[in-house]
Amino acid sequence: MDLKTSDRVTAPLRSTASNGLKIVIVGGFGVGKTTMVRSVSEIRPLSTEEVMTRAGVGIDDAAGVRDKTTTTVAFDFGRISLNDQMVLYLFGAPGQQRFWFLWDRLFSGTLGAVVLVDTRRVEDSWYAIDRLEHHGMPFIVARNDFGGPAYRLEDIRKALDLSEDIPLIDCDARERDSSKKVLITLVNHLYSLSTAQTGGR
């Protein structure tokens, strides 16, 4: 992110805002996470970071960070005011290994996740899907259209080894309506899971 805080369009939340919600968009480098956040956010995407201390780094054991006492994970986010009380925060998060050690600290209580896939680099998504399943985090998969080879969605489902009950859709992260549709698809999916869990209320 090249935004400076001075670029921020000041848009304070309503004084009645009381309930912050989270949705996380996960994907490899350059897959369009920030683009998607930007297309639906009411503020220009902001960037922040979390520091992982040596204890975390030791567990992570990522090559090249062992000699550092801390390592930093940066993530972008935007915001959507849903009504007078509810504010949805959208996080664009890197799918790399060290990021997942911060998941519980940063993203516990997240409603659900979107895995953004670039069909030219499907393998980038395998790890993210595996980790989301590990964390018991419901998700959908969206293919960001980069105009690459026209794989059918069924082929992508197969390549990702994705079970039939997980929604898989096409999107154009630059388009507000398309990104909006991705979020609605996710929340609809969560809704059916939730009603199933609570006995179809």
Place this chain on the structure above:
Amino acid sequence: MTSRSVDREDPDRLYIVTGGRSRVDEDSIDIVSLIVSECDPTPGMQSEHVKILRMCTNPMAVVEIAAELGLPVSVVKILLCDLLDTGRITARHPTAAPAKTKLPEPAILKQVLLGLENL
């Protein structure tokens, strides 16, 4: 994920900002907890505290505060704990997902859907 300014930051500075503390009760403040100032800054207050009080006249999420201050989330949480303990701010915590692996209530998701459809 890029190498950002905090990587090059003098660690001493973060140490001083937090008064040497490195742990905080992580569960007490969420990254989307909304912070609201309950008083004006007073002379002699730590500059980060002053900035937070000025920023939060309207509710502001912890991550937004961190982005504005250019400090890591965990450092900001420590600063917020100070202000919470002395009643200078209040925090509105998320209510959507109380338990870790539990899905949000259908009623809450319905409201989220409605909000998204109205965008």
